[in-house]
Amino acid sequence: MNQPNTLTATPWNGFTKFLFRFFFAFCAFSILPAIGNILFNITNELVGSLLGTEVSYHPSGSGDTLYDYYKLAFRLILALIVALIWTLVDRKSKEYKLILYLQETYIRYYLGAFMLVYGFSKVIKTQFGYPSLPALLSPLGDKSPMGLAWTFMGYSDTYSIFSGLCEVAGGLLLMYRKTRTLGAIVCFGVMLNVFLINMSYDIPVKLFSFELLFLSAFFIGLDYKRLVNVFILNKPVGTQVNRPPFKPKWANLTTQIAKGVAIVAASGLMIYNGLKSQAQYGDAAPKPPMYxxxxxxxxxxxxxxxxxxxxxxxxxxxxxxxxxxxxxxxxxxxxxxxxxxxxxxxxxxxxxxxxxxxxxxxxxxxxxxxxxxxxxxxxxxxxxxxxxxxxxxxxxxxxxxxxxxxxxxxxxxxxxxx
Known part of the structure; x- marks a missing residue:
């Protein structure tokens, strides 16, 4: 018995449709940030002129600035408004599975790409380096929580590379629909650990790591019934039917080959750039004469x-x-x-x-x-x-x-x- 795929025309209830509208709008403003940023900046200027205050972006290396929190709140409010208007305007649609299919495809590649970027930066150790000479002399009590975490991660090649390989594995599994759910489970576990480290050691990537964690949970949610049947209810589960993007077989085969080549090329480029950066700025960088x-x-x-x-x-x-x-x-x-x-x-x-x-x-x-x-x-x-x-x-x-x-x-x- 086959399980219905995401395009099966089964009517959704009202809450499911509203939840999808809100999630779709929020993702559009978050992972298609150009739209959300433009609207936020316009709104911020209007609020600033009325209230005499304005929150501006400043490059700092932190992803948790006041600007980022304002922007998150703005996107949530705007997504809610869009969902409400969408609900009032579109009362005839029984489901949005085609839009969901397209959205799921985009999010798969978006999440997978970031998992590969962060993963290879750990495998080649450009994100975390060995403890610097000043770090070896600094009293432990003078270290910031983030500095302690960076020292902990950078010290061990084994743990850094292992955590990176887990991220790479999750990213690669997401690239193909048949392994999407397994990739989502791997990514969720990895990103849960990353998010907890960021929360526990005050590392200012809390918002973005939670975003990647949330997107991983989204894919698990798409298959939650099948997962519950397998892991909890001990019920049989049929195969997941997936709709190929094209009707001709040669077109689908060409797409798969092209995608495989693109993944290999992108991964190769990341590895090359990582090795180059490591030789210039990382653990393999040359030491000065009086080091x-x-x-x-x-x-x-x-x-x-x-x-x-x-x-x-x-x-x-x-x-x-x-x-x-x-x-x-x-x-x-x-x-x-x-x-x-x-x-x-x-x-x-x-x-x-x-x-x-x-x-x-x-x-x-x-x-x-x-x-x-x-x-x-x-x-x-x-x-x-x-x-x-x-x-x-x-x-x-x-x-x-x-x-x-x-x-x-x-x-x-x-x-x-x-």
Whole structure:
């Protein structure tokens, strides 16, 4: 016995039709954002002129800005208005299964594409990188919840790649109608975990991760009766009849081949771009010549030697040269942003000079001559801003820290929890 497909002309009840109208309108304003954004901006300007307040978009890397919440509320209200008007105007339609079929097709590719993008960014580890050198020195209590989550995810290749492969699997399964429900179940499980991480660690992608979770649930809802029969009621379930997009078999076969080629090409492009980004900005990025953590054992400023006292707000404790020519100076009080200096570094290996460059205006704020006294000790002499500084330092790197050198052990006679 075959199950009726989404195009079977079975009448819907009034609530189902209203729910579909609302969901269709909301999706149109959300995943076809050009329409919703234009209407929102117009409405926002009108409200701003009347109430004297306006919420504007600003690029920040956050998906949970006040602008985003206003936009979500606007889309919900507008979708409700559209659904009410649609209900009043269209009283003759008994069902909207053809529109639902087209909407479901679009959402499948929309959701699947984002699952592939996020999945490959974890498989190739461009989203989460290994803990940076400054992160290894920052006190745990000074980390933000998001920073802690990023360190947790970036530390483990195994977990990052596994979570990415789950997202990729869900995305690929969604690309074909026969595996749609399985893909939706995989995506729902994966996105539920992502959403809970975002909620638990205050990661500002809460709205978008919930959107992907909600869309995954939408596909599960389309087959909820069959799933309940299989997993709960233990009843037989027939095959799902799917309507091919074209009547000629050759046209459908051509479509499937073209889609397969497009998926392989898109996945290949994502992998290529991911590997390229990883080599430039990720874990595989080249390390600068003076890469490392330099613990300041002796600090002389303007011919005055400062002892290593934790209450000192002037003396430097660590100088860090990290990847991407970024640098940090930790003062004796390592906690707090005031006790940390950020800069970009530029190293002249021929003349043994290293420059500290301001992030704000790209001016040189310090320049030091460096030389090795033995295999692990370096001396820096130069000027930082208006002060003459000399430092004798001990060089270390990430391999000297337990988090990075502990590794994996099949056999543990005792838990190694530090």
């Amino acid at each position: 490392g953590i330099y613990e300041v054992e002796e600090f002389v400023i303007n011919n005055d030697t400062l002892p290593p006292m934790l209450t000192d707000t002037i003396r430097w404790r660590y100088v860090i040269i990290d990847k991407w020519d970024s640098g940090n100076v930790f003062k004796m009080q390592t906690s707090g942003s005031k006790n940390r200096i950020y800069f970009r570094s530029k190293t002249d290996t021929l003349n043994k000079h290293i420059s500290f460059i301001s992030y704000n205006d790209s001016t040189e704020v310090g320049k030091f001559k460096y030389y090795k006294t033995d295999s692990i000790h370096y001396t820096f002499e130069g000027i930082y801003k208006n002060d003459t500084i000399k430092m004798n330092t001990l060089r270390t790197d990430e391999n000297d820290y337990l988090l990075m050198n502990r590794g994996f052990h099949w056999i543990n006679e005792y838990p190694y929890n530090r």
